[in-house]
Amino acid sequence: MLMLGIDTSCDDTSCAVVEDGQKILSNVVSSQTDLHSKYGGVVPEIASRRHVEIIVPVTEEALLQAGVTLSDIDGVSVTHGPGLIGALLVGTSFAKSLAYGLGVPLIPVHHLAGHIYANFLGKDVPKFPVLNLVVSGGHSELILMKSHGHFRIVCQTLDDAAGEVFDKVAREMGLPFPGGPYLDELAEFGDPGSIFFPLPKIEGFEYAYSFSGIKTRAILEFQAKGESEEFKADLAASFRKAVVDQLLHPVKEVIDKTEAKSFAISGGVAANMLLRREAEALCKELGVPLYVPPPELCTDNGAMIAAAGFFKYQCVGRDMNEWLYLSPSAGLELESWGDGYS
């Protein structure tokens, strides 16, 4: 089954062709970073304008690189949330019409499910149950999957997402946009033990993340004594360690409790060097394999949406008439697919 995957949830316009949810034939991502960098963050209206300009060329490029034509496509998957509503509207409107015009099913995909399925592209895929850590500019969640399409959120952030605080602290420190990767690089030169960041103590939840407090602390530290390059590197290293420590803090306990057979990290922050190193060490200690997608599949892309769409289509089947009335949702909740889990 040849699946077209479309994602316009934030500032990247992407379209991919994936065969049987596994083999990437093409994965085209048109980044808008240059359009947003002078504003220090993604401007929704500018992102939406760019999506509607570029979505057809990106789709045509994906087909060309895959060496297929539209008539070969068996289904269209599209992100219908969560994300920037104006941006999502472009992708879903286009995908719905395209699927209807081609006479193929449209499979709406939750963006988080997309990130998770980045780890299922390829031959070596995680064994169930798999514990997923999805970390990006918009998400920080631990999601347990017993089988395809069976999602249980174990831990999520009460305030900011991990990627968001990396970007915001980096912006405050004057690093280029998007700041996360630059902060990661700078942190390699600093002493992670130089500035103490407490682990937030959160009551009323079994597991939960909170990043806004340490973000504020990092910004205040920088404003107080941030001039020297050395201090900046130390601050970056200490702050990065605080975020990564918190992200991985519940993982051991959850894996022990749930007897998860694999641990998978996805989302833009999965490219963070310290997170990878620490996760590798932890998985070695626990004796479970770690899965992290290659960098191009960590950030938003169409291939992961096509992969998730393929598996969702297998779970939910052919009765999908409602999609004609599909409308995206900025705050979409992650729900499991159908009843028939494989």
Next chain:
Amino acid sequence: MVEKLANRILAVETSTDFLGVSIVDAGGVRFEITTSQPRIHSALLLPLCVYALEMVDVELNDIDCFAVSTGPGSFTGLRIGCAAVQGLALARNKPVVKVPTFEVYLRQCRGYDNLAVVQGRAKGQTVCAFYRRALLPYQNGEGFWNEYGFEQVVTIGPRSYEEFCQDLMKSAKERIWVTGDAAYEFAEFASTCLPCEVRLVDEYLLLPRPGIVGLIGRQMFAHGQAVHPSLVVPEYYRKSYAEVIFSQRQDEGEMP
């Protein structure tokens, strides 16, 4: 001679809260449907297209060209219309005509003289223009909407109500007619500050009719003005708020 246009057009109108779809062919407007429920364009647009095709009993493949109203209007609405038409046209390998929304107003309001079109209102700005019945009809030239006998006096652009009224002050000596999705609000404002009579056009013509989009589309297609779906993008006439603020700050020297 009456020009016979035999092509079949599926037209989409999403520039305002008023969502509409029409099918136009040699027999004129064969089907037209509209709904004025705001904020559900993305859910209803495609079902309405499917319904229109069913009602006229034609296949999607029998559509020769798609027409879409490209603005000015609601940014999000315009993008929904454009993206939907891009998908249909790309899937069926058919071209698209981009119909300027103000041309739709001019065609449907051709019976009026002194027409003010006021579309959209956000951050204190509306996109507006003023047209006068042309004294020299059917003369080709820039700024003339000769087809409908209008001469453009105030060009299409973003303005506050105050600014637009100042522009109108110079040229509107007699009664002016107002149309567009901000017509009610603007007419109320203008009647307090313009010396002439300010009236709304017929209520039926206050929002762009999808049938008119189709009729203009059919004509544009016959005149070779159809384009590839990749070129179908809205005409906003207003910058995004972030861009406006950014350039203001730059002017004030607050930013590099």
